[in-house]
Amino acid sequence: MSVAPSDRRAQALALLERLEPGAPERVAGNLDDFHEAAAEILLGFAFTDVVARDGLPLATREMLTVAMLAAMGTAPGQLEFHMRAALNTGVTREQIVEIVLQVAVYAGIPASMNAITAAKSAFNAR
Amino acid sequence: MSVAPSDRRAQALALLERLEPGAPERVAGNLDDFHEAAAEILLGFAFTDVVARDGLPLATREMLTVAMLAAMGTAPGQLEFHMRAALNTGVTREQIVEIVLQVAVYAGIPASMNAITAAKSAFNAR
Amino acid sequence: MSVAPSDRRAQALALLERLEPGAPERVAGNLDDFHEAAAEILLGFAFTDVVARDGLPLATREMLTVAMLAAMGTAPGQLEFHMRAALNTGVTREQIVEIVLQVAVYAGIPASMNAITAAKSAFNAR
Amino acid sequence: MSVAPSDRRAQALALLERLEPGAPERVAGNLDDFHEAAAEILLGFAFTDVVARDGLPLATREMLTVAMLAAMGTAPGQLEFHMRAALNTGVTREQIVEIVLQVAVYAGIPASMNAITAAKSAFNAR
Amino acid sequence: MSVAPSDRRAQALALLERLEPGAPERVAGNLDDFHEAAAEILLGFAFTDVVARDGLPLATREMLTVAMLAAMGTAPGQLEFHMRAALNTGVTREQIVEIVLQVAVYAGIPASMNAITAAKSAFNAR
Amino acid sequence: MSVAPSDRRAQALALLERLEPGAPERVAGNLDDFHEAAAEILLGFAFTDVVARDGLPLATREMLTVAMLAAMGTAPGQLEFHMRAALNTGVTREQIVEIVLQVAVYAGIPASMNAITAAKSAFNAR
Numbered sequence: 001m002s003v004a005p006s007d008r009r010a011q012a013l014a015l016l017e018r019l020e021p022g023a024p025e026r027v028a029g030n031l032d033d034f035h036e037a038a039a040e041i042l043l044g045f046a047f048t049d050v051v052a053r054d055g056l057p058l059a060t061r062e063m064l065t066v067a068m069l070a071a072m073g074t075a076p077g078q079l080e081f082h083m084r085a086a087l088n089t090g091v092t093r094e095q096i097v098e099i100v101l102q103v104a105v106y107a108g109i110p111a112s113m114n115a116i117t118a119a120k121s122a123f124n125a126r
Numbered sequence: 127m128s129v130a131p132s133d134r135r136a137q138a139l140a141l142l143e144r145l146e147p148g149a150p151e152r153v154a155g156n157l158d159d160f161h162e163a164a165a166e167i168l169l170g171f172a173f174t175d176v177v178a179r180d181g182l183p184l185a186t187r188e189m190l191t192v193a194m195l196a197a198m199g200t201a202p203g204q205l206e207f208h209m210r211a212a213l214n215t216g217v218t219r220e221q222i223v224e225i226v227l228q229v230a231v232y233a234g235i236p237a238s239m240n241a242i243t244a245a246k247s248a249f250n251a252r
Numbered sequence: 253m254s255v256a257p258s259d260r261r262a263q264a265l266a267l268l269e270r271l272e273p274g275a276p277e278r279v280a281g282n283l284d285d286f287h288e289a290a291a292e293i294l295l296g297f298a299f300t301d302v303v304a305r306d307g308l309p310l311a312t313r314e315m316l317t318v319a320m321l322a323a324m325g326t327a328p329g330q331l332e333f334h335m336r337a338a339l340n341t342g343v344t345r346e347q348i349v350e351i352v353l354q355v356a357v358y359a360g361i362p363a364s365m366n367a368i369t370a371a372k373s374a375f376n377a378r
Numbered sequence: 379m380s381v382a383p384s385d386r387r388a389q390a391l392a393l394l395e396r397l398e399p400g401a402p403e404r405v406a407g408n409l410d411d412f413h414e415a416a417a418e419i420l421l422g423f424a425f426t427d428v429v430a431r432d433g434l435p436l437a438t439r440e441m442l443t444v445a446m447l448a449a450m451g452t453a454p455g456q457l458e459f460h461m462r463a464a465l466n467t468g469v470t471r472e473q474i475v476e477i478v479l480q481v482a483v484y485a486g487i488p489a490s491m492n493a494i495t496a497a498k499s500a501f502n503a504r
Numbered sequence: 505m506s507v508a509p510s511d512r513r514a515q516a517l518a519l520l521e522r523l524e525p526g527a528p529e530r531v532a533g534n535l536d537d538f539h540e541a542a543a544e545i546l547l548g549f550a551f552t553d554v555v556a557r558d559g560l561p562l563a564t565r566e567m568l569t570v571a572m573l574a575a576m577g578t579a580p581g582q583l584e585f586h587m588r589a590a591l592n593t594g595v596t597r598e599q600i601v602e603i604v605l606q607v608a609v610y611a612g613i614p615a616s617m618n619a620i621t622a623a624k625s626a627f628n629a630r
Numbered sequence: 631m632s633v634a635p636s637d638r639r640a641q642a643l644a645l646l647e648r649l650e651p652g653a654p655e656r657v658a659g660n661l662d663d664f665h666e667a668a669a670e671i672l673l674g675f676a677f678t679d680v681v682a683r684d685g686l687p688l689a690t691r692e693m694l695t696v697a698m699l700a701a702m703g704t705a706p707g708q709l710e711f712h713m714r715a716a717l718n719t720g721v722t723r724e725q726i727v728e729i730v731l732q733v734a735v736y737a738g739i740p741a742s743m744n745a746i747t748a749a750k751s752a753f754n755a756r
Binding site for chain 3: 534535537538539542545546549550573576578579581582
């Protein structure tokens with residue numbers, strides 16, 4: 001697992017490309033404008049260290065991410081991104097509906113309603 | 127889906143029994159002591175209306191619940207319960223490890239550390 | 253309390269009409285576009301099962317909802333809706349001011365400032 | 379409203395005595411042990427500046443506080459204190475039940491379950 | 505520390521002027537439109553009672569505020585304001601970068617990404 | 631910054647030793663019992679990748695961590711740990727008092743009261 005920073009970054013961006021084709025340039029560009037090490041540190045941890053691990057299929061991981069972001073309710077833009085990423089990695093619309101309804105149980109109706117807004121945007125983006 | 131309150135309650139408790147054998151008496155008893163309608167309203171919504179729905183396997187639903195409760199961080203007792211329920215419905219320890227690591231990405235290291243504590247308790251309870 | 257799904261939905265929408273005349277078509281339409289059962293499950297729980305209960309006047313319930321949404325801070329659109337619903341069910345502007353100031357005590361000044369923005373929008377909408 | 383610090387503190391503690399007889403010594407002692415100005419700053423803001431204001435009855439304010447603390451889920455000890463304070467200022471057990479059920483709608487079932495635990499402790503303390 | 509309300513307000517606005525020149529008219533105007541006592545109560549507590557205290561330099565206090573608002577994630581507008589206020593009180597861009605990266609550790613990657621957006625806006629505003 | 635996993639872990643534990651002498655064995659032991667890679671992934675990100683960076687003194691970083699954990703309110707055990715770590719890295723009790731009071735402004739009085747409890751435990755532990 002020992003990787004050079006440039007490899008760690010590259011591996012993270014390769015995973016991000018699977019979540020949404022074209023996203024790496026946009027996301028890495030945004031982070032590079034902020035600080036030269038931000039992409040490697042943040043995306044390297046998220047994608048190279050954790051999300052790229054074996055043990056759970058990528059689609060399952062996106063289902064978990066959608067549920068967490070919807071329940072927390074503090075990152076609506078990223079919730080919508082991961083709704084799209086879920087669809088891109090093989091999660092079905094029907095499964096997203098089920099996740100969103102389950103969010104209502106554990107985080108309340110307003111969190112579920114906000115997730116419906118994000119899901120509909122993601123559905124319409126395809 | 128139209129069910130009498132008594133059926134709605136019974137269906138919820140049947141689902142709860144699948145999450146943890148023996149839990150229905152304890153949970154329903156706790157709620158009945160509070161208010162006669164609490165179990166039907168709260169468990170009926172959670173389990174009869176939502177979690178019992180087709181569309182996602184129960185094990186997947188428990189994975190989502192564990193992720194949400196760990197990310198929110200406000201219900202440690204119920205997080206530990208759903209760690210056990212996840213194991214009871216077929217989620218493996220290895221999968222729980224992966225969920226807990228992914229919590230760190232989306233909700234921070236302290237949320238993940240608290241989830242590790244809950245997971246270890248659930249692992250030891252078996 | 254045993255009701256057919258169609259009745260449960262109808263009762264929820266009748267309550268929603270009291271919160272804001274005209275809201276049922278908009279809210280139910282939004283949910284129906286997402287999934288055919290969403291309105292019955294989410295609004296049925298929220299409004300038929302809980303908010304329509306005796307035991308607290310609707311105006312008091314809206315005061316509680318405004319306080320909770322303002323303190324949580326994760327659903328600004330719904331906070332503004334319930335500010336209007338509070339006014340529609342008989343809560344006075346002076347009472348909303350008091351709620352918003354009290355939010356500062358329990359959830360901090362930024363939560364209160366955000367609630368002021370929502371309250372001013374609701375005041376101006378009338 | 380211009381008051382000397384000693385008066386501001388005294389007014390805050392007088393309000394606190396209404397919430398729970400005997401609480402002022404305990405709470406002020408706890409804060410005085412931490413820093414000499416903590417009681418005046420924190421309790422002065424909470425109770426002298428805000429909660430003692432006209433515009434809402436004290437019982438209504440305690441209902442709002444219970445709802446906010448239950449929805450936020452981050453201060454279980456203070457939630458239980460304000461459950462007792464609600465009862466002490468005239469809120470009925472039946473009203474607390476309704477608040478707790480409404481918490482489930484806006485903050486989720488686990489938040490409501492935790493509030494049930496706090497409510498039952500408060501009920502048993504009397 | 506005993507001050508008349510008008511002085512308490514004036515002291516709060518003087519502190520606010522240090523955070524962002526020109527902000528007092530805008531912020532106080534917004535609050536005065538809501539309720540005549542809001543500025544004194546909310547800004548008086550925040551700035552006169554707490555932030556104006558000795559014991560921490562104002563720049564350090566703004567670093568703490570930026571970290572807290574970024575970690576909580578519920579007040580994006582105020583996060584951006586305090587990013588600017590941090591710069592105005594002597595915090596460097598490099599220090600803000602470090603704070604934002606540290607937010608990722610304790611509150612997760614999405615919170616950090618949102619803070620990057622706010623920081624970039626604040627950097628561009630100068 | 632390219633480091634082998636064993637070095638990344640060792641560097642993280644060296645930083646942790648500065649936060650609290652003796653903590654590395656306890657924390658790493660707890661994580662190793664959970665999963666062999668947990669310490670490297672979680673502590674490596676937190677301490678090797680971020681907290682060990684130049685750009686902010688360690689004492690300042692601990693002040694930020696204390697403020698964030700107190701504002702979030704979801705990790706009381708870790709809040710107390712970082713209160714002690716703040717003292718261990720040169721933050722004074724007077725500075726901790728100021729942080730805790732400032733938490734009340736941005737996250738509310740209950741968050742500040744909980745932080746007072748944690749601070750007093752940390753003060754007494756020395």
